[in-house]
Amino acid sequence: MTEPLSLWNHTSIRQAILDFVAEVTDEDGPNYVPPAERIATFDNDGTLWCEKPTYFQFLFAIKRLKEMAEADSGLLEQLAYKAAASGDMDYFASLYPGNAEELMQLVFDTHAGMPQAEFETLAADFLSNARHPRFGVPLKQLTYKPMIELIRYLEAHDFKVFIASAGGMSFVRPVAEEIYGIPRERVIGSNVSFETRMTEDGPVLHRKRGLVEPVDDGPGKPVNIELHIGRKPILACGNADGDIHMLWYSETSQYESLQLALHHDDAEREYAYEGASAANVFALAQERGWNVISMAKDWKEVF
């Protein structure tokens, strides 16, 4: 029999996960949770796949801005297009997190009006072909193996595992089944709205301009979890301040719950960073007893 969580070192984190799953699945124990209520939610960027040097979806949007500027040089008068055309990544970095809204708008509006099916094809192509500047492999290969092993382990114990990404729902869905084994209907994220246009061939969905409120980040995560799942997660996993509400929300479950926060402290195998986007989550983890995963110490492998 294969050892469970074989890609995790024998540290307290691995033990905490094993103990939690044993506890909530023990029908005779005091903390048994019925399968229907075994909901787990995972953030995506920096939790399931790499988010450096920047979010993959930003790279996708910048590529699109560049293509649009090549097709219409008038667009170069706008800063974002100019930066994209000249490869000025610092411009985009300067927008986040201070101007996150503006950046998100840019990311989503670059594909406004497009048929939804076409957008998904572009996203899948990008994630399959664009290569990571440091690791040299297609972006979609930069998923964390121990996390995927954890997802399979949870599913084997009748958990329903959802992704709750601050990034675009439709950006992740086209590859989620292939790279995570998570079906499309279990991928939650930020999104634009769609409109149904009637054609001779029936209704066709197009992407609209503008984001659906709330963005699936921070206080928006519990909101979107309610919309898509309708139950509180008993296990939540994130890596940044945008996951704080989700982690804390899972604590308010009537059942035993487990919170996991991934710390990127592995400059050798991946990256080491905290920075503005994770300024509070680890302090809060300390305060509230959430489990902090050390990439360097707790994982045998990364990718």
Next chain:
Amino acid sequence: MTEPLSLWNHTSIRQAILDFVAEVTDEDGPNYVPPAERIATFDNDGTLWCEKPTYFQFLFAIKRLKEMAEADSGLLEQLAYKAAASGDMDYFASLYPGNAEELMQLVFDTHAGMPQAEFETLAADFLSNARHPRFGVPLKQLTYKPMIELIRYLEAHDFKVFIASAGGMSFVRPVAEEIYGIPRERVIGSNVSFETRMTEDGPVLHRKRGLVEPVDDGPGKPVNIELHIGRKPILACGNADGDIHMLWYSETSQYESLQLALHHDDAEREYAYEGASAANVFALAQERGWNVISMAKDWKEVF
């Protein structure tokens, strides 16, 4: 071995369903559909449960208006509260479908600001205790047995069955598991947005004022199906004009698909009606080859 769809008479509709399911599950056949893509969507009001003399959620909202008017007589100056307090159902009937937006607004705003958990408790209590004016049983008992049998039959063939209700998502979810065997995360509907309020006990979800666009009706159904499922249904079932876009959308699947429209032609066991809310769906069914279920002829039992 029990006969499948035993509550359905041996008519062409039952045969069409059996043939379709046999076809899409035949691994060696030309129309095989992988389990992950076997999505079925059912409307709720008038498709899975009774919608007469009016939508159950309207009764719920009217009860609330009445309670609010009893607590604050100043509200009686507004027509809706006055009508609710005096039991003037004609007033509410006059709003639909002409002023559907106003009515929906009324339905949703009556619980604005309330914690989401409290709303769900109220909804479950109402559906469990309020009795139907004609049948005298609690509203939640007025589900169509042949439809529930069909849902189980589809699930037994690895379909994922979702509810796509024009009514409130959170109104149906608290009872969906009990009365339909459908888990909360597979109930899609119209909804208000929520907000996360931070308290000493952690984040708490409250209902906001105003509907999330689009309402899950007509062209909004494919939009919400995309948001919650991300795949086209290969089987869609409805009963009114608000289901036309969903039925047609399922036709645009790359796979074989089946459309079912329930005709309420059974004044004896339930009701016989078409009226303003189903003026076009049956003509279109004729034109496009959708299957029309006759409640009177195709079902052995109703409730």
